Amino acid sequence: MSDDLDQMLKEALARVEAPADLQAKIMARVNRPRWRQQLRPWAALAASLALGFGVWSGYQERQAKRNGEQLVYALQLASEKMSAVDGRLKRSSGTIRIEEMTR
């Protein structure tokens, strides 16, 4: 009986050889390039800048469109008022037209 127990203990506590590729696996993990970790904050920064640029470009375009509308409005108003003056002067005398004064 004690022989059986001894045998069982020997088998249970017998040395198990490590797999052949264990060392390779450990070294591969140890030597994994760290650049991926170093790249993460830069990738985040680049993404933020791209997003910010997109938002800013959109704002600039809306602003330029608004400026264009204001430009057309200003020129229309100026032309309208000058047209009114021209008409008034013509009604006063058919031969009078707007002339620039030269010094």
Added chain:
Amino acid sequence: MIAKLVCLAVACAWCAGAQKLDFSSLDKLKTKAKSVNKVSLDGPQLADALSLLSGSDKESKKDLEELKSLVHKLTGIEVRNYEFEKKGQYKDSDLEGIRSQMEKLNGWSKIIDSKEDGEHSEIFMSSAEGNKGLVILSAEETEISVVMLKGANSLKELGSLGGIMGLPSMAVGPSKKDK
């Protein structure tokens, strides 16, 4: 050296103020007006505005080129426009603040003063090099407008825009018969 810098700073300040109008005298009209329109565009904003304008056909592209050649000369545009519900909600004297400034501005003179049936229009112009511009004061029964085109060369140029982008046609300058 310091004296030269001071003189340069004073000259720059003088030039900057040379074509500046103070519109604060018109602020009191805001409460009475049913609609208020304000435009204030400087050189870079005008360039931005032009960059978005485009013509779809040959004719409109040609018109656009003409418009751009005028606007390129402008260094700024100021507009104040007030529309009222009914007559009598403003007085002609409300424009005195602007008129008195125009009289004091160096190089500016009134070239047209026209009145008819309750409408009063005045056009001021400056042809001084580096200080060119056109100011239109218009007081109608239910509308006041002040338009300042800084850098505008002549009435003729503005008249040539007639028909472009919905701008009213207007004959300006000597008639062909007189030439």
